[in-house]
Structure formats: C-alpha cells, structure tokens
C-alpha cells in the first residue's frame with residue numbers, strides 16, 4: 001500500500017463511527033479501537049433515529065450519497081459500505097467535520113452484509129455506480145443479482161426498496177430482467193437522469209466520483225427504484 005493510501009486508511013480507522021470486518025470466518029464488526037461490537041438490532045438508536053428509516057449505500061466509494069442524504073434527511077440514518085477504506089475516508093471525514101450523527105461507514109465485503117444487521121432492520125438500499133461485472137460468468141457478483149437480492153431480504157423490512165443508479169446499459173438491462181423475472185414492482189424508472197427536471201431529491205443534486213467521470217465522458221445515467229419484496 002502506498003504512503004498516501006496508508007494515511008487515508010489510518011484516518012478511516014481513527015473515526016469513531018467507522019466499523020470494519022474483513023473475515024468470512026468471524027463476521028464480527030470491529031470499532032475504531034479494534035473492539036468487537038454488537039450493533040445489529042441497534043443501528044437506529046445508535047444513530048439517534050427515532051421515526052426515520054435506516055438506509056444503506058452499498059459500494060459507496062467515497063460515500064457521497066451517505067453524506068449528502070444524511071445532511072438533507074436528518075430524520076433518517078445512512079450507512080455506507082465498501083471494501084476500500086482509503087476511499088471511504090473522504091466521506092467519513094465529511095461526516096466528522098459536519099458533525100452528522102446520523103451517518104456511519106462499514107468497511108467490509110457486501111457478501112457479509114447479513115451478519116451486521118438484524119432481520120427487518122434496514123428500510124432501503126442505494127446501489128450507486130456499482131461495478132457492472134460484464135462477463136456472464138461474473139453475473140453473480142453484480143449487486144443486483146438474485147444471490148445479492150436474497151442477502152438483502154435477510155436484513156430488510158417488507159417495504160424496502162432498492163435504488164440503482166448506473167452508467168452501464170448492460171447492468172441496467174440485466175437488473176430490469178431480474179426485476180421482471182422476480183415479479184417485483186418498479187416505483188421509478190428513469191432512462192436518462194439528466195434529460196429533464198427530476199422530482200426525486202438527490203438524483204441530480206448528488207454526484208459521485210464515478211458519476212462525474214461518466215458525465216465527463218457524456219455517458220447516459222440511468223436509474224431504477226424497485227420493491228425488494230414481491
């Protein structure tokens with residue numbers, strides 16, 4: 001690891017609301033002091049949420065949605081999840097600076113997500129510019145593939161929605177097929193997010209690191225929001 005990455009990583013590790021777990025054998029979350037913590041079932045109270053929702057941002061990268069949504073909707077709790085701590089340090093730094101008490105980060109593989117939350121604890125999931133894993137043999141690694149949807153069902157409540165924002169026509173089409181096959185309801189489908197005004201707050205207002213690059217390359221940005229349960 002380069003010096004700069006190590007520094008960013010160390011900063012991520014020093015912030016109190018950042019947790020991590022990297023072990024498939026012992027999927028226990030550790031806090032910034034490397035102490036094992038049991039927060040499953042208590043995330044809302046930990047984030048000071050009394051009436052709002054608990055929303056995850058999976059593959060959060062620098063955590064732009066976690067920070068932007070937490071600021072705009074203080075009644076909800078937001079948790080960014082990614083394997084790359086050096087990327088998340090930026091979002092974690094903003095949460096720290098802005099003193100947002102309703103946001104947190106987990107450094108882990110999303111494959112382990114069911115170990116960190118109790119059944120029904122999560123109300124919604126953002127998946128923002130995930131890797132499309134274009135090869136057919138990698139399809140099960142796509143974050144909207146049936147195995148991942150099954151993982152999300154273990155921790156989400158019955159009204160949970162999945163919100164995908166992507167520049168990949170292949171991933172978008174694939175996700176629409178999964179939705180169709182599983183007979184899930186689509187709540188919003190926008191084939192070109194920037195074609196006109198948008199009533200869903202955050203879709204145009206929050207742009208992530210990868211999104212900025214895709215917009216620069218004149219790519220079309222697509223969005224679909226669907227119910228996780230039929």
Ligand SMILES: C[S@@+](CC[C@H](N)C(=O)[O-])C[C@H]1O[C@@H](n2cnc3c(N)ncnc32)[C@H](O)[C@@H]1O
Nearest residue numbers: 059060061082083084109110128129208209210
């Ligand atoms: C293309 S980047 C997008 C980052 C951010 N959402 C953005 O729009 O700038 C995809 C991110 O997904 C993360 N990722 C991919 N597969 C993952 C997995 N199985 N578990 C945890 N993180 C994963 C990568 O580390 C990377 O940060």
